[in-house]
Amino acid sequence: MHFKAIEAHLKQNGRLPVNIRIILEGEEEVGSANLDNFVKGHKDDLKADVVVISDSPMFDRGVPSICYGLRGLVYFQIDLRGTKSDLHSGSFGGAVANPAMVLANVLAQMKDRGGRIKIPGFYDDVRPLRDEEREQWKRLPFNEKRYAKELGAPRLFGESGYSTLERVWARPTFEVNGILGGFTGEGAKTVIPAVAMAKVSMRLVPNQDPDKIAKLFEDYVKKVAPKTVELKVTRMHGGKPWMTDFDNKYVQAAGRAIEKGFGQKPVFNREGGSIPVVATFQEILGLPSVLFGVGLPDENAHAPNEKLDLGNFHGGVIASAFLYDEIARG
Amino acid sequence: MHFKAIEAHLKQNGRLPVNIRIILEGEEEVGSANLDNFVKGHKDDLKADVVVISDSPMFDRGVPSICYGLRGLVYFQIDLRGTKSDLHSGSFGGAVANPAMVLANVLAQMKDRGGRIKIPGFYDDVRPLRDEEREQWKRLPFNEKRYAKELGAPRLFGESGYSTLERVWARPTFEVNGILGGFTGEGAKTVIPAVAMAKVSMRLVPNQDPDKIAKLFEDYVKKVAPKTVELKVTRMHGGKPWMTDFDNKYVQAAGRAIEKGFGQKPVFNREGGSIPVVATFQEILGLPSVLFGVGLPDENAHAPNEKLDLGNFHGGVIASAFLYDEIARG
Incomplete structure (x- = not known):
């Protein structure tokens, strides 16, 4: 999109209205493990006034949008071991803790019935929604019933006291991303699993700090997990809101x-x-970012048959070309 | 073992002290789906005074034992569906119920903190332990610390108010045999799973009835599972105590x-x-059974490297040969 816009300026005017530096990042989906060091090592080359990133979606078809806030992330793997090997549930059932049951108990203690996360201190730094944000978002063309139907969900569910858009855009979450233990093939096998594992992550909102939240989470898991199993908590990738x-x-x-x-x-x-x-550009280079994307929510980001609407692509090319002019104008 | 004993009688005496009919069952580990019909269809051929089954373990090396009680089983698969496909936990986290979280909540409601099963009516038909059973078992050479160490368990756990032997022999259980949902490979993937599954089973004790317990379980799961997910409960194999x-x-x-x-x-x-x-022989033929086995608890039943001590095998052959005489004597 931006390459096309640059090409148009060069063809039309022979020059660009602003200087442009381009960074191509191929590791974004796996946590950008090397970008911070690259940016730190090229501060002079990357001097600028503003960063333009085209990785955010439009609100809906025919509803172009500018995104001014993103959630952050902390991601963990929880491993529990009950015994040295799987046990026969007849000969040993009743004698030892079942790590899959313990895991279910630990996960069940992460949220209350109203969908609120129970990790002590978790919400301390959450910036409350401003009234004007709630008002604006209420006016957006968003139909909860249609949304649930498109997802195939029997009904929506989230933290009580907030609308769906507020929950997704401005409230933190706790999710199980994966869970595994014991016999999971066809049919029945009467084992007590030796181990059970869950991958869990929390989406964070301003001003939550991933390191602080990670510590709160680790402390809480250690507190709620019983001594009947061995517990290992491994922190994986994350990012700031x-x-x-x-x-x-x-x-x-x-x-x-x-x-x-x-x-x-x-x-x-x-x-x-x-x-x-x-967050990297903000912290290391002190630069603001403008999120200027044209993907649609139903274009299967991160999933099979990912796609991009050509009309939005063309609109995005034109908007990008004007963006350089508007930034040059100040 | 019995074939050797029969051979010894025939060699020594030229005849057996009792008539013997032999049933070889190859489906016992997968629920004996066809045995009931076979037994029903051969009632006359199977007329007898007593059934001898050599499928129970000795209490320990050097401690031969006669088993007079067994637990039964009901086994289920629970399937939950939240949405039609996995979702990006950033774009959708907070909007919908996560079936792996719901599953954890459902499983966590199966037992209280003291290890007691919370399914209403579950314990109604449990025959209480007799004082003389508790007294006898207390005298058995059983070391909880050594037992935990052999299993590799940080500590033992079970229903409060009962010893480990009492929990395993005379109390019912609820176990997760397998659990699966979402991304379970190496690394991190920020999905909200579309589906989550658990295989669960309950060991039953006299006089619990598998059909009655199955109904209580199904009703309870339907009651505790929220309407935010689609629930499917499938009953698999089982057996009476x-x-x-x-x-x-x-x-x-x-x-x-x-x-x-x-x-x-x-x-x-x-x-x-x-x-x-x-239970089949009891109900269909009205026959009592004698459980007369010589396997040791550490011989890896149902697991790799399953084995049988030759000394116990030889002792078992001799005991079997004497058993026919003792039964003939009445």
């Missing part, structure tokens, strides 16, 4: 560019996913 | 035979596993 004000001048420039590319004013929203490089 | 009095004349005959084969009086114990055919 991010947010800018939507009256920031670059965000406003992006808004005008989107209007020229798509023929209508964008909505200002947040996004439930994580783009950890946004 | 069984128990005879240890002053039964055939059990006493077996005790004398064991003493002659092993040079010492046997202990009378129960066993935590299930041998559903025992």
Whole structure:
């Protein structure tokens, strides 16, 4: 999209209205393990006024949007061992703790019935939703029934006291991403598993700090897991949440560019996913970011048959070309 | 073992002291799906005074034993579906119920902190332990610390108010035999699983009825599972618990035979596993059973490197040969 916009400027004007440096990051989906060091090592080459990232979705088909907030992430693997090998559930059932049962108990203690996370201190640094954000989001064309139907969910569920958009954009989560233990093939096998494992992650919102939350989580798991099993908690990748004000001048420039590319004013929203490089540029280079993406929510990001609407691609090319002008204008 | 004993009688005496009919069952480990019909169809061929089954273990090396009680079993698979496909935990985390979390919650509601099963009515038909059983078992050479160490368990765990032997022999259990959902490979993947599955089973004791317990379990799961997921509960194989009095004349005959084969009086114990055919013979043919086995608990039943001590095999051959005489004597 940006390459096409650059090409258009060069063809039309023979020059660009601003200097542009391009970073191509191929590790974003696996935690950008090397980007921080690269950015730290190339501070001078990367001097700039603003970072433009086109990795956020439009709110909906025909509803172009500018994203001003992202959630962060901490990800863990929990491993429990009960015995040195699987046991016959007849000969040994009743004598030892079952690590799959213990794991279920540990996970069940992560949230209360209202969907609120029970890790002590977890919500301490959560920036409350502003009234104007809630008001704006209420006006967005979002139908909970249609949304549930598209996902194939019998009904929606989340933290009580918040709408679905508020839950996804502005509230932290705790999810089990994977769980495994014992016999999982066809049929029945009467074993007590020796081990059980869960992968769990928390989406974080401003101003939660992944390191602080990771510590709170580890302490809590150690507290709620019984001494009848061996417990191992392994921290995996993560990223900080991010947010800018939507009256920031670059965000406003992006808004005008989107209007020229798509023929209508964008909505200002947040996004439930994580783009950890946004925090990297903020911290290491002190640069603000503008999230300027044109993907649609139903285009199967990270899934089979991932795709991009060509009309939005063309609108995005035009909007990108105008964006450089709008940024140059200041 | 029995074939050798029969051979010895025929060689020594030219005849057997009792008539013997032999049933070889190859489906016992997968629920004996066809045995009931076979037995029903051959009632006349199978007329007898007592059934002898050599599928129960000795209490320990050097401690021959007669088993007079077995646990039964009901086995289920629980399938939960949250959405039609896995979802990105950033874009959708907070909006929908996570079936792996729901599964953990459902499983966590099966037992209280004292290890007691919370399914309403579950214990209604459990025959209480008799004082003389508890007294006898207390005198058995059983070391909880050594037992835990052999299993590699950090510590033992079970229903409060009962010793380990009592829990395994005379109390029912609820176990997770397998659990699976979401991403379980190496590394981290931020999905909300579409589905989650658990295989669970309950060991039953006299006088619990598998059909009645199955109904109680199904009702309870349906009650505790929320409407945010689709629930499917599938009943798999099972078997009735069984128990005879240890002053039964055939059990006493077996005790004398064991003493002659092993040079010492046997202990009378129960066993935590299930041998559903025992209930089959009881119900369809009205026959008592004598459990007359010589396997050791550490011989890896149902596991790699399964084995049998040759000394116990030889003792078992001699005891079997004497058993026929003792039964003939009445």
